[in-house]
Amino acid sequence: MYNYGFRSYASKEDFFERSKTFWNPGKTQFWKDFGIDLVIDRREEYFLYDISGKRLIDVHLNGGTYNLGHRNPELIATLIEAMKRFDIGNHHFPSLARTALAEELAKVCPGELQYTIYGSAGGEAIDIAIKTARHARQRRKIVSIIKAYHGHTGLAVCTGDQRFSKLFLSEGAPQDFAQVPFNDLDAMERALKGRDAAGVLMETIPATYGFPMPKEGYLPGVKRLCEKYGALYIADEVQTGLMRTGQMWAITKYGVEPDILVTAKGIGGGIYPLACAVVGKRHAGWLKQDGFGHMSTTGGAELGCVVALKVLEICQRPEVRSFVQYISELIGAGLREIQALYRDFFIGIRQNGLVMGLEFDHPRGAMYVMRALYRNGVWAIFSSLDPRVLQFKPGILMPRELCEELLDRVEVSIGEARREVRGLRKRARPENARRSPAARRSAELVTEVGHAVGRNRLKQARDEKTGALSGSDHPRGAAGGSSVSGDEDLGRNSTGARTWQN
Amino acid sequence: MAELIAPDAANELALDLARVRMMVGRARWAAGAFSRLDRERTLRIAHAAAEAGFARAAYYAEKAVRETGFGVAEDKRTQIELCTRGTFGYYRRELLVGTRLDPVRRLVAVARPAGVVFALTPSTNPVSTVLFKIICALLTRNAIIVSPHPRAKICSAGAARVLASAALRAGAPDGAIQVIDEPSLELNEALMCDPRIDVILATGGMSVLRAAHRSGNPAIGAGPGNVPVLVDATADAAKAAKCIAASKSFDNSLLSTSESVLIVEEGIADRLLRHLKAYGAHLCSPVERDRLRKYLFPGGRFEAAVTGKHAVWIAGQAGFRVPPKTKVLLAPFDLAVPEEPFCREKLFPVLGLCRVRYAEAGIDVSRAILRYAGGGHSAAIHSRDPGTIMAFASALKALRIIANNPCSSGTVESDGSRAPSIVIGTGYYGHSSVGEDIGPHHLINWSRISYSKDAGEALGYCDEPEGPQAKNAV
Known part of the structure; x- marks a missing residue:
């Protein structure tokens, strides 16, 4: 039972039904099919809370609408x-x-x-x-x-x-x-x-x-x-x-x-x-x-x-300039470390301050990453006119600890998305058939950069090599959210004509 | 004229608070960046800041006197110089950044900065305290937010900015030094409770100290003093008089370490008073003493206007004339009891005077003085008898005992025996967590790696494998 004063809903499903009936059936169904069952309830700072209580770090910020945080x-x-x-x-x-x-x-x-x-x-x-x-x-x-x-x-x-x-x-x-x-x-x-x-x-x-x-x-x-x-x-x-x-x-x-x-x-x-x-x-x-x-x-x-x-x-406060500088340095460096782990998938970082686009080597790579991020407590959205690229827009007042937590979640999520994509490719075509020599080389490099990265990332690289970790059994990966998977599924829902956001 | 936005008081505080909370956020980022700097770079930053403060000592000494109306510019200059170049010079060789080794116990210690220091500073020694705390923070790679006393906010903020820009130029992380331009009691109270503050470094009255410790954040308090000075019959009267007069009159007695009540053994009293007179002390007659008491403590509370004023001015206000060279007024009284106002802390050049028959009785009077106020702070003794000195030190609830020296030693000038410090931790007696002169070492913790006893295993890399401090640190 979700009671919001102006209206109450017996369940999330009940709410979705009403949303489809009275608001926007296409949009409501799109996210459901996609495995993202978000109904934003409470919001504060750089956090969104689903009505289930699940917390998400918001790095979508509706294109900067929430630059200064939710409900500043x-x-x-x-x-x-x-x-x-x-x-x-x-x-x-x-x-x-x-x-x-x-x-x-x-x-x-x-x-x-x-x-x-x-x-x-x-x-x-x-x-x-x-x-x-x-x-x-x-x-x-x-x-x-x-x-x-x-x-x-x-x-x-x-x-x-x-x-x-x-x-x-x-x-x-x-x-x-x-x-x-x-x-x-x-x-x-x-x-x-x-x-x-x-x-x-x-x-x-x-x-x-x-x-x-x-x-x-x-x-x-x-x-x-x-x-x-x-x-x-x-x-x-x-x-x-x-x-x-x-x-x-x-x-x-x-x-x-x-x-x-x-x-x-x-x-x-x-x-x-x-x-x-x-x-x-x-x-x-x-x-x-x-x-x-x-x-x-x-x-x-x-x-x-x-x-x-x-x-x-x-x-215009001097503090804000300072924040942006610190955040963009830390996130930029952290993303480059993560990229070093997954070079065959995470192929580009576009960055100007806190305007960032993360580029993936798959026509809908950012959609996989978006979904993995959602499972792992981060909300970021793909670029609707280029779904290879994830829009990544950290808030301009984010504290250091939250940036570090964000990077941890991003790292795990990109790893999961990569495994999903790679698994699909194995089914679809022989390994490496489509990759450029450079991409092949960097795939082999993945585990050799361990010395340059943090312990977490080292472990990740090790697990990756030994295949110890699979997408679904990772403790973080399992937390909250359904695990919709499969290219067919993505394909059905994510054609250019069905994407809508900006 | 109607204002577009005219917030009510509660909302105004909320807005001000939001503004300073943003400073804490910036400080946290700065602290993170600062903690990754090495020792050489850290020292370069602290040195640049210290020199910048030193160069502007006279200017800000003057500004402080003008803004607060307290003290003597020349003395404040001396103190600012000590707190900047003096502090840096004293601590530059101490290992505050890096690792230390104890090969015998097979321990390696790694210096860890606190993070964000929130510093509250007083109106009595505004600039010197601000600069001292900043230098301590820089030496230990901490970010610092200074909240100056509202009465001294302009000079304090100005001086802090001089250090901030010098530090930034020398490579300090952006936002490592910040200062609140419009401080208030309410802001301080709220900010002290902010969980993102790592340690509060509070100088002020007992209410400030209590608030700091109540905040839920680690706090180091420097509380008020009320210094008894005992001169026993074995003392060198001339030297004692010189020390006491100099220390009491320095900056018109604004230091919490300056003597408050002189307790003198009968046998040496007259001799001491003769010498004191030569150094500019005026012994008040009973009539003058009563006028002084009436003026200084109307209705039992002391008159705020006298803080840091000159002795001649105070005598004039009280209604009697003293020679123009007078630097200290001696106010004799017989009974050290709580209702005697001359037993309290006096941040102006009036020294209570109490004659006792024996040194033992003097120790009792000194104990009583500290019972009324200033517990955990300082006490001074002039004696050639080590037994008396030990008895004095053991009996009193004071943690900073100065023997045969000016009590403000170390806070005014450094003779090498004491580290320069203007922030005196008043310990458990004085409701503080630290009971010694505060220095940069109080702003770090050490991570200690304890290796197994197997000598075959190599110990980690160390910056200073040997040295006098190594053992203390580990």
Whole structure:
């Protein structure tokens, strides 16, 4: 019996049935089939608790929404104070809280960014950015990246993968929305050459595509092309901003001053939804021409603005910079140690501060790892547009002990996922048939790096060699969660068309 | 003007607390990184910090006097210099980082830093205490968070930052030294209970000490003193007078180690008083004494305004004139009982004076003084009779006994016999876990590897296989 006051459920199954009946049958069933039976109940710090009581370390953080932890006590106290004076506010009138946050954003954003236009969620702010660019440049075309993800609203959905627009017959007109490959300046130049683009919309590090890192000089190169061909550079900092890379905005780290910057998710601290498009003075002409041109009743709700002011204040503390530095060093080094154990499977670490993508040598490798992590008390999610890559986003205030615990759990889980994948391969095709010589060599190296790693990892390597440990009999592996297995199972549920998250 | 966010008191404390808790989190990361540094690098960091503090001693001595209104800038400078360069110089050769070997017992000991030190510092010796605690933490690879006394927060935070930036430049982990800019009693109480604090290093009154030990975290307390000094008939009167006058007047008597009550054997009393006069002590007449008592202890509580003030100023406030060179006021009384205010700790240059007929009676009076306040702290004796000195030391509830020297020795200057320390552990008598002068060695534990007796098995690598401290450590 689960009693939540607003509703009670006889069992988890009862809840799932109702979820399927009244909320979202596809999504509910997807996770069940996948062996992830999570119903999030309590949450605090960097922990999620399933209604069964099972604890998960959250390194998904909904794309940085919970950067500062779940239910951060400072943000809660701030919101409670704000509620004594404010509510959502009236969007027609000059607003105390909106103006205060806009002023602060102007201070913390690079270059000449000055005006903030508010929405309630990232997609809305992206739409605002696109509309602003179109007004400023009097052109319609928006260039974005193949496999980009900018949200699900009318314009934003047209800039991303068609998987989210086609379903609703909502693809944009091809002449209005062009997509080019990431890290390809020539392609970008071809898209801009016609001088018909209003703007280029870029996630600084594309999240849903698995955080491929921009090549040296790529983003500044895009910015130069924008200047050359008269397009605005719109930086989508929804997932990479707010100190995740060790600086307030990742784009600054790459030396680019965008014409428009979009922030959402984390800016509301996971407490009050908010999204902002911060626009340079030169490009915000519509605000003077017709200030009522775009409106949002709940966009920039004053309560959210007060929370966001606190988020920005926290993010600017010297402690936070310090935390990010320490956490990214420890986790980076720990992941490299783990990689040394499983080189044949865990083939890449993409990292910029606490923005990380873990790459696996299997078309759906990250899904196996996600499931093993879930069994072992960690919640991280695969990249829906590249399921080889696991999105790995530790919180920016994580304590050292929790980082160490996280690494222990990750190590065991990647080992389990690797065994699952390897077992499947044995059935499917002869060992090593598909692997590159380099991968074969590194597989043999696995147990030779023992001297460089901790005791746990040494033992793991030993067990691995002697085959002492199997996926299901590991004590941690057995704890909680069902053990769904088999490629068929994964295959049925994890085709591109069924994945949904960002 | 309406404030956008005007939190009520409870919420404000919650917000402040969240802010300082973040400092603890940062300190934990710093401690983790610090514990992996080797001895050479650690010493380089501590040295850089000590020198930076030393170089700014005069500036911060002046700032401390101005901010608190207590003490003498020149004396504070001396003390800051001792607490920085002096402390580093004394401990640089001591093995506080690395491993030690006891080949006979076949033990190997590995130094382990505490982790995060939470330091509470006083208003009386603000900068010197802050810097001393920081140097101790750096010598032992500990991260430290300083919560200065609110009355001395600006000079304390400024000085701590000087050391922090010097340490950082010399390779200290980011966040190893942090200081709370807006300290408060409530914040201290809450932070002391934070389970992520590894040890509390508290200097202050008895309430602070009690709170530190109540916190549930390991605590080392430096409590208040109330120093009796006994001069028996065998003493060198001239030397005793010189020691007492210098120690009592130093920094207008702000040190907890400075003498509080002079107990003198009849046979030497007049001679001693003549010498004391030559060193700037003024013996109050009974009328002056009564005025002084009335001024200093209105309604039985002592007047806070006199802390660390000059003797001439105090006499003036009490309503009598003394020669301008006066450095100490001697207040005679007959009966050492709790209701006699001159028996209490006096953080100003007034020295109680009690004549006794025999040394034994003097020991009894000294015992009584410490019964009222300052248990576990210091006591001084001037005598040429080792038997009397031993009897004195054995009878008193004091742990730091100074014979034939200024009682503030070691806290003011180091003559080599005592380690410099401005933090006096007041032991079980004084409700503290440590009963000796606090130094960096109190901020580490040792992991001890005990090998089998089989001589054929090699012992682990050691930084210092031999040496005077090796045995003590293991």
